[in-house]
Amino acid sequence: MPTKEKKIWLTFDDGPDPIFTTEILNILDKYSIKATFFLEGEKAAKYPYLIEQIKKTNHSIGNHTNSHLNGWKTSTNTYLKDVFEAQKVIKSSLFRPPFGKIKISQIKNLIKDFKIIMWSIMPLDFSNKISDSEFKNNILKNVKKGSIIVLHCNSKSHHKVCKNLPDVLEELLKREYEFCSTW
Numbered sequence: 001m002p003t004k005e006k007k008i009w010l011t012f013d014d015g016p017d018p019i020f021t022t023e024i025l026n027i028l029d030k031y032s033i034k035a036t037f038f039l040e041g042e043k044a045a046k047y048p049y050l051i052e053q054i055k056k057t058n059h060s061i062g063n064h065t066n067s068h069l070n071g072w073k074t075s076t077n078t079y080l081k082d083v084f085e086a087q088k089v090i091k092s093s094l095f096r097p098p099f100g101k102i103k104i105s106q107i108k109n110l111i112k113d114f115k116i117i118m119w120s121i122m123p124l125d126f127s128n129k130i131s132d133s134e135f136k137n138n139i140l141k142n143v144k145k146g147s148i149i150v151l152h153c154n155s156k157s158h159h160k161v162c163k164n165l166p167d168v169l170e171e172l173l174k175r176e177y178e179f180c181s182t183w
């Protein structure tokens, strides 16, 4: 994100999930840090109370399609239908394409209704080939003004994120970064 200040944007994809999202919200709350959650419509429809909980604590939410579609493998028509199906429950002006894969024709349509948000730091929280310290370093060695960090609220990432997020947040706060959730 373009900024001259020490601002960064923390994002969590693939929720909401009653266990994973709740635990992440608790960690963020402990440090009074605001983040953005890019939600899948199918999951959001199952757990509407989680949407309320995320918004009530002043985090932001974004649309991450209804069924986590890969844009490169999906026709634009099907993709748009899926996004707007998710929009019935998510109701956000932010969109992040699953896998970061989206066609120009899909972008052209979606930018009428959404701000499309990618990322600059993907610390591979979902990979079991990455150690805890590698995960932390992927963030702490690359972070700079305007960074957008992507983490996940899913079963592959849960353990690594919950175990290491407090250390990462403490270090980023020590370096005087401000966490933003407006775009």
Ligand SMILES: [Zn+2]
Binding pocket: 013, 014, 064, 068, 098, 099
């Ligand atoms: Zn995703």
